Amino acid sequence: MNFSMKEAIEVLERTPKTLEYFLSGLSDGWLQCNEGEGTWNVSQVIGHLIEAEKNNWIPRLEFILQEGENKPFPPFDRYSHLNEGSDRPIEQKFLEFETIRTLNISKLKVLIEPELHLELTGYHPAFGIVKLRELLSTWVVHDLTHLAQIVRVMAERYRSDVGSWKEYLSILKRNE
Amino acid sequence: MNFSMKEAIEVLERTPKTLEYFLSGLSDGWLQCNEGEGTWNVSQVIGHLIEAEKNNWIPRLEFILQEGENKPFPPFDRYSHLNEGSDRPIEQKFLEFETIRTLNISKLKVLIEPELHLELTGYHPAFGIVKLRELLSTWVVHDLTHLAQIVRVMAERYRSDVGSWKEYLSILKRNE
Numbered sequence: 098m099n100f101s102m103k104e105a106i107e108v109l110e111r112t113p114k115t116l117e118y119f120l121s122g123l124s125d126g127w128l129q130c131n132e133g134e135g136t137w138n139v140s141q142v143i144g145h146l147i148e149a150e151k152n153n154w155i156p157r158l159e160f161i162l163q164e165g166e167n168k169p170f171p172p173f174d175r176y177s178h179l180n181e182g183s184d185r186p187i188e189q190k191f192l193e194f195e196t197i198r199t200l201n202i203s204k205l206k207v208l209i210e211p212e213l214h215l216e217l218t219g220y221h222p223a224f225g226i227v228k229l230r231e232l233l234s235t236w237v238v239h240d241l242t243h244l245a246q247i248v249r250v251m252a253e254r255y256r257s258d259v260g261s262w263k264e265y266l267s268i269l270k271r272n273e
Numbered sequence: 274m275n276f277s278m279k280e281a282i283e284v285l286e287r288t289p290k291t292l293e294y295f296l297s298g299l300s301d302g303w304l305q306c307n308e309g310e311g312t313w314n315v316s317q318v319i320g321h322l323i324e325a326e327k328n329n330w331i332p333r334l335e336f337i338l339q340e341g342e343n344k345p346f347p348p349f350d351r352y353s354h355l356n357e358g359s360d361r362p363i364e365q366k367f368l369e370f371e372t373i374r375t376l377n378i379s380k381l382k383v384l385i386e387p388e389l390h391l392e393l394t395g396y397h398p399a400f401g402i403v404k405l406r407e408l409l410s411t412w413v414v415h416d417l418t419h420l421a422q423i424v425r426v427m428a429e430r431y432r433s434d435v436g437s438w439k440e441y442l443s444i445l446k447r448n449e
Contacts, residue, residue: 100434104300108427115295119287124280224437231436238435241428242444245421251284252417258276259414260407261400268418 100234102211110202112240113195116143116247121188128187130254137179139250142243143190144178150197152177154236155204161219161229162208169222205233276410278387286378288416289371292319292423297364304363306430313355315426318419319366320354326373328353330412331380337395337405338384345398381409 120128120139131138137145153173160170209215215230252268263269296304296315307314313321329349336346385391391406428444439445 098434099302099306099430101302104302107299107303111295111299115291118294119291123283123287126275126277126280127283130275221437224440227436227438231434231438234431234434234436235438235442238428238431238438238442238444241424242442244424245428245444248417248420252414252421254275255410255414258274258407258410260403260410261397262403262407262411262414264400266411266414266418268414268421 098230100215100230102205102209102215102233105233105237106202106205108237108240109198112146112244113191113198116244117191117195120247121191126254127251130250132250132253137246137250139247140184140187140190141178142247142250143187143194145175146240146243147190147194147197148175148178149173149239150194150201154232155201157219157232158205158208158229161217161232162214164219166218166220166226169220172222209233274406276391276406278381278385278391278409281409281413282378282381284413284416285374288322288420289367289374292420293367293371296423297367302430303427306426308426308429313422313426315423316360316363316366317354318423318426319363319370321351322416322419323366323370323373324351324354325349325415326370326377330408331377333395333408334381334384334405337393337408338390340395342394342396342402345396348398385409 120143128139131141157170157173160168209229215228215233217229218226219229219232221227249268252266256263256269259266259269296319304315307317333346333349336344385405391404391409393405394402395405395408397403425444428442432439432445435442435445
């Protein structure tokens with residue numbers, strides 16, 4: 098097991114500003130491109146990260162603390178951010194993500210005493226029994242997954258532009 | 274073709290500080306982990322990006338301007354950063370990457386007039402004829418590839434920690 102609260106928080110607290118620094122001020126070409134029909138653009142990925150802050154990580158953590166294995170987690174709709182009426186300005190999304198992430202890290206620190214709580218268990222509607230430390234590890238890896246998705250979506254835009262170099266660029270390999 | 278000088282520079286100028294913001298101050302566990310024997314840790318990836326700034330992008334661009342298709346590019350050793358005697362502090366690497374990247378973007382702006390130069394051709398030792406705009410597109414996607422690599426290496430560290438959630442985390446799928 099590599100998980101530690103301290104190291105997990107190191108990543109969680111850096112993600113929003115990292116995204117803001119990397120993406121703010123980019124041309125719409127970078128922010129609106131996607132990997133084809135039914136795939137997300139960069140702005141939609143940020144919307145999904147916000148939704149997960151609202152409805153996934155801390156709510157499930159609180160659910161484990163309250164219910165243990167007694168009831169399955171309420172379902173989390175991984176596509177709900179696509180229902181937003183109009184696409185808000187991405188700067189507004191960065192601010193919302195940063196604000197709610199900061200709040201959630203504060204809640205995490207208040208709610209969880211690593212020595213006491215990491216082995217607590219809950220009931221995932223698809224997987225069955227899961228541990229609280231697995232939920233927290235997943236929160237971190239979920240950030241990393243979507244950071245990887247964002248740069249992959251951007252790279253896709255230049256798939257044909259790189260010409261023969263495509264052979265050397267692993268980021269362009271996965272969709273072939 | 275999606276490539277434009279302006280949009281390419283938008284990404285190139287953001288990469289060093291994005292990496293610095295995301296990685297500075299992380300515990301050694303995050304900076305020293307890798308994906309197994311013969312793979313790179315985060316600090317080694319930064320070393321590789323620095324090497325490419327010194328010996329790949331601008332030198333090859335200048336080579337195209339001077340030689341056209343007459344001579345193949347001098348080879349670029351993609352592993353030379355592994356020969357550094359000792360691993361320097363990562364903060365020093367961030368500073369070096371940022372400094373040389375800033376200098377190289379300045380050179381790019383001085384050397385290249387998009388209307389005149391993007392279709393110029395050079396001779397790649399493995400691929401044959403390549404275009405200058407393909408080299409510049411590759412510079413951008415190479416940044417994105419290594420950003421993706423860094424978050425993938427970090428995610429790997431929590432592969433077993435996430436438990437059953439592994440199913441939902443695409444970043445953990447590729448090595449299976």
